[in-house]
Amino acid sequence: MEKERLSILILGGTTESYNLAEILENQPIKVTTSLAGRTTSPRIPKGNWRIGGFGGTEGLIHYILKEKINLIIDATHPFARQMTEHAYEASRIAKVPLIRLERPLWKKQEKDIWLSVSNIDEAIAVIPKGKNILLALGRQHIAPFTQIDDAKFTARMLEYPEDMENYKNIEFIISYPNDLYQEKELLLDKKIDCIICRNSGGDTSYTKIKAARELEIPVIMIERLPLPNALIMHSVDDILAYLKNI
Numbered sequence: 001m002e003k004e005r006l007s008i009l010i011l012g013g014t015t016e017s018y019n020l021a022e023i024l025e026n027q028p029i030k031v032t033t034s035l036a037g038r039t040t041s042p043r044i045p046k047g048n049w050r051i052g053g054f055g056g057t058e059g060l061i062h063y064i065l066k067e068k069i070n071l072i073i074d075a076t077h078p079f080a081r082q083m084t085e086h087a088y089e090a091s092r093i094a095k096v097p098l099i100r101l102e103r104p105l106w107k108k109q110e111k112d113i114w115l116s117v118s119n120i121d122e123a124i125a126v127i128p129k130g131k132n133i134l135l136a137l138g139r140q141h142i143a144p145f146t147q148i149d150d151a152k153f154t155a156r157m158l159e160y161p162e163d164m165e166n167y168k169n170i171e172f173i174i175s176y177p178n179d180l181y182q183e184k185e186l187l188l189d190k191k192i193d194c195i196i197c198r199n200s201g202g203d204t205s206y207t208k209i210k211a212a213r214e215l216e217i218p219v220i221m222i223e224r225l226p227l228p229n230a231l232i233m234h235s236v237d238d239i240l241a242y243l244k245n246i
């Protein structure tokens, strides 16, 4: 495929998607990053961008055809399952190739104390009673924990939920994941006995896992479920190498 004729849609929202857009902006490729619009002041990617849902698979197909997209790169978060499924369907129906940029999973290390579960309900079932729990989950995943009254919850996230009044049993800390020292301080300061998080992979939020390892704090790890087939690449560099050769 001639580079000048490449028109790429990056389904974004992750660090990797911003990195990819920044690198591709300097190449003779039309690149548009799509953001879901979940946060009130999202970081704006380099190059073209759009914001908001497409309106399901059909909406995405319409967009792809209208904008003459000839390569979709799904660089969404590994737990953004619905967008990934829509991208897969849209790629299949519109016959536009799809690459999924999938961060490698975190692998349990020797000193990690992990309890692997498949979903939030399973995580809730194994919460140790009467303990201090850190919820390292997105805003949209914490509602089920409002029903639990025999544990104390701290939630670290980027923004307060809009319906704060519904989360009276949860203390919020608004911040990005920190460096190892600060992560350990947070865990010690809040006397955290257990972390609940998802196996997102990547470096940005791995420091909490390292901090938990060093402090011997157990982690209830929500593992990824299988996603639809796609051409999977594990890094921005892999995608750049692929693009050089098409």
Ligand code: NAP
Binding pocket: 011, 012, 013, 014, 034, 035, 036, 038, 051, 052, 053, 054, 055, 056, 057, 059, 060, 075, 076, 077, 079, 080, 081, 082, 083, 084, 086, 138
């Ligand atoms: P999701 O459940 O897979 O998607 C729900 C709906 O949101 C999709 O059907 C789509 O709406 C819209 N959407 C999602 N990603 C979009 C994108 N990049 N561009 C345009 N529309 C998008 O997704 P989610 O878990 O809510 O995550 C939303 C976004 O936040 C993702 O882009 C993801 O990369 C980013 N993010 C998510 C997490 C997480 O923990 N899940 C963490 C960090 C960043 P329509 O059906 O209307 O097209």
